[in-house]
Amino acid sequence: MINVAEINAMLKKMKYPKHCIYCEGIDESVENPVHHPSYEITPACNLNCIFCYSKVAEVKGSAPKPGYYGTLEPKAITISQYGEPFVVGTEKVVELIRKLRERFGEVRIDIQTNGTLLDPSKLGGEADIVMISLDAGSREKYKEITGADFFERVVGNIKQMAEQTYTVVRTVFMPGVNDGELENIAKIASIADELFLQPLSVYRENRRLLEMIEIERVESIGEFLEAAYRLLKITEVRIPGCLLLNIRSFLEKYDIGDLMLVKRDAFGSVPIMQREWRFRF
Ligand code: SF4
Numbered sequence: 222m223i224n225v226a227e228i229n230a231m232l233k234k235m236k237y238p239k240h241c242i243y244c245e246g247i248d249e250s251v252e253n254p255v256h257h258p259s260y261e262i263t264p265a266c267n268l269n270c271i272f273c274y275s276k277v278a279e280v281k282g283s284a285p286k287p288g289y290y291g292t293l294e295p296k297a298i299t300i301s302q303y304g305e306p307f308v309v310g311t312e313k314v315v316e317l318i319r320k321l322r323e324r325f326g327e328v329r330i331d332i333q334t335n336g337t338l339l340d341p342s343k344l345g346g347e348a349d350i351v352m353i354s355l356d357a358g359s360r361e362k363y364k365e366i367t368g369a370d371f372f373e374r375v376v377g378n379i380k381q382m383a384e385q386t387y388t389v390v391r392t393v394f395m396p397g398v399n400d401g402e403l404e405n406i407a408k409i410a411s412i413a414d415e416l417f418l419q420p421l422s423v424y425r426e427n428r429r430l431l432e433m434i435e436i437e438r439v440e441s442i443g444e445f446l447e448a449a450y451r452l453l454k455i456t457e458v459r460i461p462g463c464l465l466l467n468i469r470s471f472l473e474k475y476d477i478g479d480l481m482l483v484k485r486d487a488f489g490s491v492p493i494m495q496r497e498w499r500f501r502f
Pocket of ligand 1: 240241244245246247255257461462463464
């Protein structure tokens with residue numbers, strides 16, 4: 222039985238994920254926050270994850286064209302929010318990082334990747350943060366979720382990247398699909414710097430996912446926080462900064478018991494890019 226007072230203490234102490242620093246999502250003064258800038262390479266991906274929003278965006282025609290999106294005075298840039306950046310090869314991604322640094326000077330570069338195609342010996346310490354998705358803690362479940370057999374390769378790449386730069390394991394909490402995997406994922410993530418635990422966004426186009434998830438549990442903030450609390454005993458868990466900020470403002474008015482009963486709307490409609498296209502290298 223988890224004591225809610227301990228979850229409350231966890232929420233008070235928890236730091237923002239490193240990736241969220243400089244994002245408007247953790248700036249209380251911004252009314253309609255948007256994610257910090259990104260450079261989109263391609264919406265294409267070599268996996269077929271059951272929860273993928275990038276594929277939904279492609280089907281709906283809202284996937285962004287390649288290029289840079291957001292302010293021209295960035296403090297952090299994400300490569301990339303859609304698709305898998307390393308389908309173009311690690312050398313090309315390194316080239317892009319160098320061009321972005323040349324153009325913007327001191328800027329933090331975060332890469333979001335599925336970790337299957339990157340070559341750690343070529344990427345080295347070029348990026349400031351490498352966020353590698355891992356939604357299963359076993360080979361079988363990995364295949365079921367992604368449609369491909371790369372579990373060992375991804376775990377190996379997490380290990381190698383963690384030796385070279387700030388490395389984050391990014392896991393989507395999918396009750397009914399991967400709850401039994403989380404402890405193993407956390408053990409793997411303990412060789413990295415953070416486990417970034419994300420709540421699931423559900424799109425009606427992800428039919429297979431809809432058949433597998435337990436939607437009541439997906440929508441429960443309490444379930445999500447209990448999972449984060451459990452995993453904190455194994456590794457450094459962080460939750461999305463914007464969510465943590467909202468939770469903290471909720472807790473200024475209500476108590477933790479109320480928070481544990483809150484349901485969020487997990488359904489998204491069309492994933493859209495909220496920042497303006499600026500240029501392409
Ligand atoms: S999780 Fe929220 S705060 Fe963090 S980078 Fe994404 S939008 Fe910003």
